[in-house]
Each structure stands twice: as structure tokens, then as C-alpha cells.
Amino acid sequence: MKRLRPFLILAMVVLWLLLNGTVSIGQVVLGLVVSIVIVVVFRDFLPDEPRMRRPATAVALFFRVLYDIVQSNLGVARVILGRRTRNVRSAFVRIPLELRNPHGLAVLAGIVTSTPGTIWAGLAPDGVLTLHVLDVDDEQALIRAIKERYERPLLEIFK
Amino acid sequence: MTAWLHHVTALPIVVPLLSAAVLLFFSEPRRLPRALIALASTLIQAAAAGTLLWMTSHPASGAAPDGILVYSIGSWPAPYGIVLVADRLAAVMLALTAAIALPVVVYSFAQWDRLGVYYHPLFQLLLMGVNGAFLTGDLFNLFVFFEILLAASYGLLMHGGGTARVTSSLHYIAVNLAASLIFLIGVAVIYGAAGTLNLADLAAHWDEASPQDRRLLDGGLAVLAVAFLIKGGIWPLNFWLPTAYSAAAAPVVAVFSILTKVGVYSIVRVGFMVDPSKPVLYGGSLLFAAAIATMAVGSLGALAARHPPRLIAFSVIVSAGTVLAALALGSASTLAPALFYLVISAPATAAAFLVAGMAARMQMHSVTAVLDRDGAEATYTAFDVGEPARSSASMDDDEVGFIIPAGVAFLGLAFLSCGLLVAGLPPLAGFLAKVSLIVAALGSLGVVQHPAHVWVLVVALLGASLAALLAFLRIGVRLFWTARETTRPRVRMLEAVPVAFLVLVGIGLTVMAGPVMTYLTAAARALHQPDAYIHAVLATSKPVQP
Amino acid sequence: MELIFAIAIGLLTGSGVWLLLRPRTFQVILGLSLLSYAVNLFIFGVGHLAVGKPPIIRADGATNASLYADPVPEALVLTAIVIGFATTALFLVVLLASRGLTGTDHVDGREHDA
Amino acid sequence: MKALFDFAVMFAQVCFLLASVGATIRLLRGPRAEDRVLALDAMYINGMLILLTLGIRSGTTFYFEISLLIALFGFVGSTALAKFLMRGEVIEP
Amino acid sequence: MTSGDLPGWALVAAALLLLASGALTLIAAIGMLRLPTFFQRMHAPSMSMTLGAGCALIASMIVSSALAHRPVLHELAITVLLFVTAPISATMLMQAAIRRRERAAASQPTGTSAGSR
């Protein structure tokens, strides 16, 4: 075993326990065994271990995302049920990102995908993120919102 | 002692499976261990088949009361779990399979197994499927074994590659997939109406079924019969057969000669089990007509065939039709001769395929005649050395053994013997089978429902013999009497000995016709009185362990 | 419920048979797959339709057959699905090989002139 | 209360099914392949939701594993289809 | 052990969540039909995948927890799985659509439309 992967193994044990729906010692042991086996077998396929800080920021981000999911759902529902689906101003929006941490980018992708109305359309090697946005009122405002609401906390968490 | 002997019943299934799995650990260049494993596995199967043959023919020994051996897989009692049942018929079929498989395995060591990868594992798994189909006493398990043998046959059919093989296997697979679906429909209908999958259990409750259920059961069986008939190569469900069989590599198609027999066996097994008085409830006259048409079409195809494998493939069709026609006649006395014919024709066609494989190579060397452009190409690619063994340096011809000087004479005689056996001509056993079949048919004139069927059958039997005679004559002369003596074709011991073995099996059956027929008559009688089978299967229920 | 179920099987069968009789390999493989769906549902239906009664023994250990769907057809269908999957995969590969060798995707390995 | 709950389960189920019908229409109409892929993806999600309602209605947890797997396999299918559309083949060297 | 034995709060909460989930999913389906371009349509199903699924999952959690008299958090596993996998497939599909449009534009002069629809 070249590298111990405590985060990954922890995540996997948690997943194991979630799946089994118990936290008995037997299951914890079994989960550990399973996770270690997987880590050993697939060692070259696994993500690098993240280095995370600022759990409070993370929690705040989590709830912000939850809120945004609800909001954007309602927004999209409005667009769909509105009378003017033909005139929706959809566009590709390019956002130059400072975030380079792969874990941070992964979380950002999850967030963007989870909030309807925006879709991750690709990330160029120079860090420019392309999003497809269902209804753009103000492109700059959107870019700002993404950078402010998501990128900055992520930059803080994954340094 | 007998308790241990009991497990022999499972060996014909378990041994090939284990050996196939072990074979996967040996890479292609390691030929010797692979060959040894394959050979050992086949030998064990042969020994097991022999033991079962002995046990079923000696009921007094106590190993198999009434000549029936029941083995409950997983120790689950009969109607619930899956049982293997080795009765006389199953034992004969197992022995037949082993008698064909053993020489074919040896034959394939002569470079045939190097035409592609995984030959031996697939071969063993094919044997597993065939043996399982003969042994199982469960309808759905029969489906599973059918699938095993079919899946393995797909792989073997394409062994060696080439356009002819691939396109014909496309047809073969498509047809067999359809047949498998039909099989499943039949099984489902039967389960829906009878609530059981065990053959003996099904038969035991056959008469208790309500009229509506009975109709459903009849329907289920009829649908099942269509699936069996497809696999048995009965016209008009057999269009795939000639192309596939004439395209496959020689040892592969040799062992395929047992495959159509599996279809026929299933018809016999299931049909007689549920209703021995009307064994071919699958439609009496309709089935008879199909069987006769099969013989006619097969003979026609044999007469028109231009290449030996195609001729033999049509002979396989004719022999399937022959057996089925005898069954569909609806007379109790024709069953044993039909079985006798089945037992004879399988090794004969197998040997003929092997000879054709050797002769095709002979043709390659001689300049005078290349009968089969496609086949020749196949053979050429077959021995194309760019195959798995290319890396291994030992590809010399000499490695395989002595060269028989009178190679052509040997091949010619072997081909002649096969032709005689298949055509049912004197002096070999095929003739005896046909004679006893006709004698039995004439003898049942007063018994059968349609006396005209007897006459049709007699004419068809003799006509098929005539067609086979003429067809084998034509092809044989083209094959063996056009090669120049000067080319000195080389016949390898590794190929010749298996062929000789199979021919000797045919001759042995000729000499031992009386005892063999006695055994088969007992098998036929058991089929006509399935009570013993039913009782044996349902009585083995042991108390379930808690 | 039974009627809809039966019609469903009929629809799958009809579509499957239609495709089975088409001349292109891809049509045939889809036809066979649809047919195997139909047959799987058919076997499944033999055990009678039961909603909310999976054949998994309850915590109270009751084994009354009326509490559970028939496990036998389920087990049979499971085996049938797996075998069907495997053979479909094989057919796919063979049709590709045939296409590669013959240059056409006709089931007979050559185009027939109509 | 029970009536409301039952109605809600039924309502949700019918909604999910209607949503599937909608997706099917998109699936059949296209017009382009990506639309169909999207429709199938939506059908998978709807299928998962239907399963959840089945589970809620029967009060068993056995549907959970299936929901989990449909999420997983729906992803695999959509990804493969998308990859095929994008590159013309699913697995590249 | 049926839903009839559930406490009232659970019934109400689950019912409301299910109603919301059903409505959202239906709206998403309508969106898939109504929205005029593919890129727009892509946004619709993500509704059912996020809030629609979320509501249903929470409802399911509530019900099974109430039935088992202990927290049953199974469904979180599904949520996690969706969070990890959804971006991958969505991005790929998006990219595919973009590429196909580019390719179609490039081959426009020759006339034929793409073979597979």
C-alpha cells in the first residue's frame, strides 16, 4: 500500500454503513475490510486525497446550495410553465475560474449540475468554465454569483 | 461402495466443468498440460459413462434398482430440487457421447486445437452441456444444459474463423436463440398448468390434471416439441444445419453429430415420460410427416451435395428424420430399433466428418482437384500458422507422429465404412438397425393407427439408404479416386487412430448387435413403462435436514 | 392488471417478431432482445401477479404462500435473463464479425437483389 | 391523514408515470439523438421515483437497492450514449 | 407493518413532499416537451433529478424511519450517488450536442445530415 487514503476509506465506510443501515461493530469492521480491499485493488484509479479546511464554510456552502437548488427549481418551473418558452434567453456563459483544485472543481460541478438552469458544458485547460444557462438576464451578474457564492468558499475549503 | 458410486452420476457434468475452469489457467502455448487435462477429463467422463452403463444394465448389483439411478443435487428431494437421473437410455447416450468425444479430443491434438483460442475449454463445456441434457430430470435444468451446449457450440462452430463459419454461425445462433425462447415459453406454460418442473412429478400428475390444464399441458409440450425439433434438425426447421455443419472445423462438427441427437433424445425423454401410450402427442401424423419430409429433404440434399461435409451434414439430417419417423409411427416395437439406429449413426457421422477433415487437407496437397473452394480456404486459414501457437516453436508436422503409408487407402476404407453405417447398407450395423426397424414396422401393421404410415416409412428407409449410397459413392469417388498416387498424402497417426476407433465402434456395434439390442430393448421398455422412473425419482425424497 | 400485462407481452412479442423477420442483423438482434423481454414477462406472469409481496421472508418468519409472490418463476426468469443477456452479447459479436468479413450487415452475409 | 397520504402517493406515482409518458413522446419525436438520450435519462429518473413510491406504498425497504442501482445504471447508460454521440464510439484507445 | 401504522406527522410530511415531487417531475416533463431547443430542454430533467428526487427520497426516508422506529438513512446513499454521477453524464451529453452541432455545421455544404439520429 503506497498511500493510505483515510478520507476515501472513511467515505467508503460511511457509504457502507449507510447502505446497511446499521452502525454495528461487525458492519464497521466489514466496511473497513471492503474499503481497504477496494483501495488496494484499484489504487491507481482513485482520486487524490483532498486537503480540506474550514468546515464551517463547508457547512454554510452546503446550506446555500440547498437553498439555491430550491430556488433554481422554482425558477426553471416558472420558465417552463410560462407563456414565453419561445423567447427564453438561453446562452453559453464563459466563466474564467481561479479554482484549480480538482476536488473543488468536482464539488463545483456537482453544485452547478444540481441547480437546474445551469449545466456544466466543459472546462478548458486554461480554467475557463463554460456553462449553459437556461435563462440569462444579466450575464455578468451570473458570473459574479457563481464566483462569489461557490468558487470563493471552495477556494477556501480546498487550498 | 455403492454410496460412493452414486456420485458417479454427477461426474459427467462436474468433471468437464472443473477441467474447463482449470484449462483457463494455462495459456495457449502450454499445449502439453492443456492436452493432458482435456484428455484426462474426457477419459474420466468415459469411465463414468461406462460405470453408469454397467450399473444400469446390472440392476441386481443394487447400485441402480430397476436400472435407474437418481441423484438429488443439493440433497433436495425430488420434485423440489433438481435431480439427475441415469437410466438405461441416459447411460447409452452418455456412453455414446464419450465414445465420440474421446477420439475427437485426440484428433484435435493434431493442430486442430490451434486454429483458435480456448478450444479445449469450450469443448469440455460442450460435453458438460450434452451430458447434463442427457442426465437431468428437470425441465428447466434441461433448458440450462441446452444453453450450455449451444453456447459452447457457437464458439466451437467459429473455431478457426473465416467467412463461411461466421456467417453460418450467425444463422445458427439466431435460430437457436429463437428456439430457446420457444423452449422457455413451453416450460412456462407447463409450470403454469402443472406447478412443477420435475419430469417425473409432471408425469405422475399428468392424469390428474383438469381438462383445461390438460389442454394447456398438451400445448406446452407441443411448443416444447418445436424447440426440440429445431435442435433435432427436423425439416422445415433445419435450414441452418447444412451450412453450419459444413463450415465448421472437422473435430468440431464431428462432436456436433451428437447435438441433433440431444434434440431427439429430449423428444423421446419428455414425450414418453408424460404419456407412453401416445408418446408423440406432439401431433402424430404431423410429426410423422415432418420426419418423412426430413428424410426426403436430407436425401435430396445429400444427393445434391458437392462437398463431403455437406453430404455428411445432410446425412445427419436424414438420421434425425429416421429416428423421429420411427418414433412418430406410434408403435412400441420400433423404439428400440430407432435407438439402435441413433446409436450407430452418431459415431458414423462423426467419423465421416473427421475423415472429411483429413481428406480436405489431402485435397489441398494434390493439384488435381480442389472440391471446395470455401472449405479449402477454411482449411488453409485453419493451418495458417499465425495462430496462438505461432509463438511456440514446435509447429512441425513431424511432432504429431507417424505417417501412415497407405493413407489414402485408410481414409477411403474409413469413409466407405461410415457411408455404409450411415446409409444402412450391409454388412455393418446400420443395415441391421434398418432391417430391425423395418421388421418392427411391418410387425406393427395391425397395431398402429395409420397402417399407411408403415409403408411410407419402409419406402422412406430404403429410399434414404439408396440416396445415401449414391451420394456417398459420388463424393467418395471424387474425394479418393481423383488424387494422384504420386502426391503421397500424409495421414497422421493422431488423426487416424481416432477415426479408426470410431469405425471400430461401428464394427463393434455390428458384431455385438444382439447384446446391444437387448440393452436397448430394455431401455425402450423402460421408456414405455415410465412408472419405474417416476417412482424412483419421487421415492428418493429424503427427509430434509433442518 | 392481467389484461394490461397480457397486452404488454403481446406488444413486445409483435414488435420482436416483426424485427426478427427483418433482413438487417441489427434489427434481428433487437427483435430477439424484445422477444426475450416478452418471454421473461410471460414466465414471470405464470406465477400470478402480486403487488407488494416480494418473496423475502418477513421479520415475523411467516411462510404462508399467500403472503408472497411465487418465487419459482422469479428464479427461472432470473436465469433466463442472464442466459439471454449472454447469448445476445454473443450474437452481437458474431454479427459484427460477419459484418467485418462480408462487408454487409445483411443477415445472409450478402445483399439479395429484390 | 391516511387518505391524504394515500392520495399523495398515488398522485406522485401518476405524476411520475405521466412524466414518463412525456419523456417517451420526446424519445419518439427526437428530433435529434441527444434529445432521445435526454429522454431516456429522464425516464430512468422517473423510474427511480416510481420505485420509491412503490416502496413507500408497500412499506418495505427492498425497493431501496433497486432505486440505488437504477441511479447508478441510469448514469452508465446515459454516459455511454453521450459518449457515443460525442465521439462516434464508446470506448477510445 | 404498513403505512397505516405511521404517525400523523410522518404521513403529512411525506404526503406533502410526495405532492411536491410529483408536481415538479410533471413540470419537468412538460418542460421537456415545451422547450424549443435541446440545450434548453436539458435543464428540465435536472429538476426531477434534484428537487423532485430529493423530495421523494426524503419522503421515503421519513416513512421508513417511522416504520422502523429508528433513523433510516439509506436514501442518502442515492443522493450522494446522484451528486457524483449526474455532472459526468450531463456534461458529456452537453459536449456531445455541442460537437454534433459543430460537425453538422462543418459538413453542411455536402448536404447529408448525420446518419444516426
Added chain:
Amino acid sequence: MLLWLIVLFPFVGGVCTAFLRPNARNAEAWLAGIVALATLCAVALLYPQVANGVIVRSSLEWLPQAGVRIALRMDGFAWMFAGLVTSIGALVVLYARYYMSPADPVPRFFSFLLAFMGSMLGIVLSGNLIQLVVFWEMTSLTSFVLIGYWYHRAESRRGAIVALSVTGTGGLCLLAGVLLLGHIVGSYELDAVLAAADRIHAHPWYPAALVLLLLGAFTKSAQVPFQFWLPQAMAAPTPVSAYLHSAAMVKAGVFLLARLWPALAGTDLWFGIVCSVGMGSLVLGACAALFQRDIKGVLAYSTVSHLGLMTLLLGMDSPLALVAAIFHMLNHATFKASLFMAAGIVDHETGTRDLARLGGLARAMPITATLALVAAAAMAGVPLLNGFLSKEMFFAETIFAGETPALRIGLPALATLAGVFSVAYSTRFFHRVFLGPPARDLPREPHEPTHWMLAPSLILVVICLLVGIMPAQTIGPVLSLATHAILGSRQPAYSLSAWPGFHAPLAMSAIALVGGFTLYAFLLSRRVLARLALRAVGAARRHWFDRLTLRLVRTFDRLQRLVISRRLQIQLLIIVIACSVVGYLTLNNSIARFSAPSITVLELSFALLWIVGGACALGTALQAKFHRLAALIMFGGAGLVTFLTFAWFSAPDLALTQISVEVVTMVLMLLGLRWLPKRIDTMDPGRRTTRARARRLRDAIVATLAGAGMALLSYTLLVHPGAPSPLSEFFLAQALPASGGRNVVNVTLVDFRGFDTLGEITVVAIVALTVYKVLRRFRPPPESLPGTARDAAQTMISPATLRRLVLPAAGVISLYVLLRGHNAPGGGFVGGLILATAFIVQYLVTGTLWVESRLRIRPQYWMAVGLLAAASTGCGAWLGSRAFLTNMSAHIDLPLVGDVHLSSTLLFDVGVYLVVIGATTLILVSLAHQSLRGRRAPEAEPVAGIRVRA
């Protein structure tokens, strides 16, 4: 014992000869000669017994169930024939020793000659009719090989084929006749048959049996209209002709007629058929013999004619005629064999048998000429030679046989005419070969052969003379013995003397002699006429059989293509129709009546579900030709609905399996789709033809009917009333207590019906191996290879972290599903598929090279280990003396973890898991590797699918 030796000697000798060194003419000839002589001695030793009227018998059971046994039976007639066969055989062996060239592979020759002798003796000594048929066909076979001895010559091959075709067919007719006869009599024993004449004659099958038996006899004896094979058989080496085609094989037919004469003769049918065929052969054979150019052709047609004579005699239903027939059998054998030997000597010494080229050989080969002269004279019926005597008896019989005026005049007249021809061709034969101006330009310089080669002919000629001069003293006892064996009490009084006195037959002989010389002289003077006749006969004969065969084969081929279609669609259509018809015929009465459906919300939702499913299925059907991807996606939709249906109706395990299989199948098909040819929906003309439309309409109807039928059947079974099956009750009751699992389906799969599952994973493994096997030889179609590298992936599509989370997550889920299977939905199969798909996702999002540079997967080992695990779980039960696959379980108390229920079923399920992972990966990766290969240069190596970086 001696009887057995008579039959066995030749066969054993034949086998021994076959193994001798080639080209050792002496050794083979000695061996063969000794065998023949020994057999002859054995026959001779039996004479005392036979002469006393004893029928020597011995038998061996062969297939008693069908009344088949080897019954050897020697009476006087059989003795006479056995003597004939063995003595001429011995002479032919001697002759052949000198005839065959040193270059010929003689072991084969002598071996088959002896085998033929054995077969012939088998016929002669048959006491069982089936046995007779066996040896009968064996003579056909050995004669086939002997005729084709010089098989590099086309005419030899042709002659052999024709001979076997005709005689083999006849043999089958004979078999049919014998079977009918045996059924009439109730036994195949010759004695029983001979004793049952009245019963046979009265039986309604008599005509059929008779005709079939006669067909057998006539083909063998080359009677009109089956005479044509005999002249073609002259391509055989001359010793063969001398033996088979004069003395032995062709005599089998008349032998059979004589043998069964007591049982079959005596009816109008017999008289009509046998006499007319005999007379036809007699006259036509004699006439044709006159126009042959080949010496052996003359002799062959003369044989036809003489056999016709015997047939005619046998047909006459008079004991005296029978005596004459048997007498002529002997006589003909001697003079004809001698003539063949002479012809062979001529051929051997001059290198040709062409009458047009030969001439004047009497000067170069006086002894041969003398011998040939005597033999030819015997053939012509010159007094004081044996041929004369039997011919006299024949002429006498023709006079007395006729009952109607036409016959009274016609028979003798035709007989005399045949006699005229006979004299003419005998004269021609001798004249053209030995007299006249000496031939020039012969291939070889003619001279007298070695004395040993002349000896056999000499012996035969001496016999001709002896019999001709003092018949009563020489042949008398034997003839009496032979005829008595057949006729018994009906044996007539007859006298044998060299000079029968002046009476009508003698007049006929005289007319024949004079007429024959005159005819030949006339033909000589009109050479043009003779040439014309020669040409006519030659043209008629040339290769007509070949042409017929060819035409027949072509017809068969056309017919065969008609009844065995090579089109898959036709075959599948027939299968569908067969299934539907069979289903309809058996099930149409049991279809359940519809009850009005109750419309509930639940029903409605299920209906909605299947609106989706049905639309997807129909969409798949309609789109599969031109929009494959669309069809595939719709197919996915149908699969999804099927999955939901399983879940809906309480089958979580099924649903799991269905969805995983469904997705893997879709990925597979996507992998394959790339290699299919582009198809663009242009309205190609083929689609619009009426025929194509009719075909589509037909298929649509069939599909609709099949669908409707299936729906009806399903409905019937769905509403089929019935208690739960005992199986399910048992499984439900036993799952937890006996197998320790709550998930009854899983317990069924790994325990109750674990054998099925073992088979199922075997199928999966086989398929994977096959896929690999096929694909490593796969040649991608050239046009489907990418010409240039496509647009490279410039953009990073999705974050790597997410991609890399899939595998561990799926791994955990996979193991969870595996371990939970016994108690909850899941199990080895689904677990394996999850891991395999997760693996494929890695390939999919990163590419082959990336994955394989990081991991050596050896799927075949996974499969092997899995199969071994599953199978050895089964075998493990043997250690506990339990049946294969018996569940063995134990509870183990582990620290921390607590009580663990360990069961062999878990190991079994792990086996399933491993096999599924290995197989699925192998299949998917083999397919994926095709792209890798497609990009390489065509000549680059046959890529081994997964042979990844060692």
C-alpha cells in the same frame, strides 16, 4: 466347422493380403492362391455328406430380435456353386499373378478378390435371407472396388460407379423383397421360405415381393433393361472380368432365381416377367454383342445374352428347364471365363482390345488361338462341347414351354434367332482377333504368354471338352445333386449324352450355326453397315450415365435450394409460423374468457406504464433499420418499463437483474454500433417494389398474429386459477430454516436450484470466451475505420475527481449487493455486473490505454476462479458424503463482529460474482479493443483482446 472355414478363409486371407508389401506379386498371389485352394478343398471335403443328401448346416445368432442370424446351409446346389466359385477363383488367382503389372499395387487387388470370393460364398451358403442380402451387397461393394482398381482412369471410375449404382439399388430392392417375403412367411430362414410356397403365392403381397426380388436378381445378372452396367464394368482388370462378370457375381442373380424357384415360381406373374426379361436379354444381348468393337464388350454382351438364356429357362416353370438352366450356369462359367482369359492375354500381349486394330494373331500366339477357338465354339453351341448340350436342352424347352400359339412359335423362333447371333459374334470374335491379315502398329509385339498364364484357360477348355464329350460321367452327378436340392421329388428324368440324336432342337442348333456364319459373312461384305451399327452402339453408350447423373444432381440441387432456404428470414418465419400453428392447434380451446377489467388508479398507472413500454417497443421495431441509435434508445425504454414491471409485481431481484443486464446490453450494442455500415434513409427502390411490400405485409400479419396469440396465452395463464405450486410452498417454508436466507429467490438460485445457476454462469463464461475467440480474429470493415484522427479532446470534460469516485463507490455497492443477496434483493450476479460496469465506465471516460496502463486485468482468471469456486462448493459436499451442491453451513463466533453465519452458498455466490465480473469485462473490453486495433496498421498482429501489458 468346415462350412465356417469356407466363408472365413477368403476374408481372413483378404485381410492378410492387404498388409503385405506392395509390389510383391508372388507373395500375394501365393497367399491368395493357397486360400482359394484351401477353400476349394474345404468345399470338396464336404462332398461326401452333400452327396448323401445331407444338408450341412451351422448357424450363429446375430440379431435375434429381428430374426437375423448367420445360418450357413450347404445342399447340393450350394455345393455346386461353391465349387464353381472357388475353383474358378483359384484359376483366376493364378492367371492374375501373371496378368497384373509389377507396377500395380496388387495387395489391394488380391485382398478384394478374396473378399469377393468370401462374399460370393456367403451368398451361396446363406440359410437366412437377410444374411443373403448382406453378402449380396458385399459382392457389389467388392466388385465396385475391383472394377475401380485402376481408378486413375475415368472409365474405371465410371464403370465402378455405374455398377455399384445399379447393383446396389437392386440389392435394396432385394432387401425390400426379402423383408416382405420374411413377413409373409414369418421367418427369414431359407428352409421356412422354401416350404411356404403356397402361402407365399396366396398372399396379397406376393406380387410386390416378387417384383422386388426379381429387380434384385435382374440388376445383378445384368438383365434387360439393367444390362448397361456390365459392359461398362469391363474397365476392370481382365481377371476381375473373368471371375466376377462371367463366372461368379453376375451368376448371383440367376442363382437367387433358382434358389427361390420352389417358393416363387409357378405363377403366371413369374412366368410373364421372368420369361420376357430373359428372352429380351437373350436376344438383345446377342444382337449387341455382334456390334462391339472391344473384345471384352463382345464378351460382356454375350454374357448378358447367356444370362438371359438362363433366366428364360428359370422362368419357364418346368423342372427340366431348371435343370437346363443350372447346367448352362456351369457351362457358361467355364467357357466364358476361358474366353475372358484369352481376351486378357491378347490385351496383355498386344496392348489393345480393339477388334478393329487386331488381327492375325493365330500365327503369333497359336496356343492362345486354339484355346480361344474351343471356348468360342462352346459359346456358339458347337457340338461335342459343353455349350452345345445345355443349348440343346434350352431349345427343347422353348418348344414345349409355350401354351398359346404365339408362344409356341415365337419362343423357338426367338431362341433360334439368338442362337444365330451367338454364332455370328463368336465367329466374329475369333475371326477378327486371330485370323485375317496380321495387325500392324500394335502397341506391343505379340507373342505367346508364359505358360502359367495359359494354364487356367487350358484347364477350363479341357473341362469344356470333357463335359461336352462325356457329360454323364463328368458333370452328371453334380448336376443331379444340384437339381435335386432344388426340385426334390419333382426332379425330372433327363439324359445327358454328347449326342442327343436328331430332333427339333438339333435342327434349331443347325439353323443357328448356319445362320450365324451367313450373318457374319453378310456383315463382313457390307462393312459400311457394320460400321454404322458400331457407331450407333458406341454413341448410345458413351457417358449417358454421367450426363444423367449430372442432370439429376443439378435438379436435386435446385430442388434442395427450394426446400432448404439459405435465407435466415425464411427460416425464422417458418419457426414463428410453426410455433404459432402448433400453439393454435393445441391451445385454441383453452384460452380464457376475458372478464371486464376493473378500472382502478393502480390499473391506470400500470396502463400508463405500458403505454410507455408499448410505444418504446413499437418505436424500436419501426426505427431499427434507419435510425439504429434511436431504436436502441427506445429499446432501452422498453427494457426500463419491463424492469419497472418486475419491481411493480414484487420481484425486486428480477428488477435488479433486468436493469443491470439492460444497461450492459445497451453499452455492448453501442460498442458494436460503430462497426455497422452507415444507412441513410433514402427511399431506395428496393423498398418500394410490390414484392418487398408484400413481404412486409406478410411479416406484419405474422407479427400481429404472433403478438395476439402470445397475449391471449399470457392472459390465460395469468388468470389461470390454481393453488400455489408445491414448489413455491416448499421453497418459502425451507428457505430460512434450511438455508438460512430470507430472500427466497436468492436461496432458490444458490441452493434449491443452484445447479441451474451453476449452468447459467457457465453459459456466461462460455459466451465471454467465445466473444474473445471471435474478436481476436475480427477484421474491421475498412470503411468503418477512422481515416484520420478525430478532433482530439481539447476540453476537459468533467472533473477527474468525480470520475475517479465512481469506481470505489460502485465497488462498495457491488460488494454490498453481493453480501446482502441471501437476505435482501441482490446477489452475486447483480453485484458482479455493478463492478464490471463501473469498470467499463473507467474505460469510457478515460480510454483504454489509460485504464490498462494502470491495471492488469485478466478476466479469464476471474472466470476460472469463479467457476472453480462455484463448482468446488458443490464438490465440497462430497467430503461430507452429501450430494453435489449440498449446502454446508456453520455459525462462527468472531471477536468484535459476533455470530457469523457462514454458508457454502455464500462461496457459491462469490463464484457467481467472479464469473460475472470476468465475463462481462472480457466481453466489453474485447469489443472496446477493436477500436484500438482498427487504428493500427492492417498487418499489425492479431491483437489479443485483453493481453494487457505483461
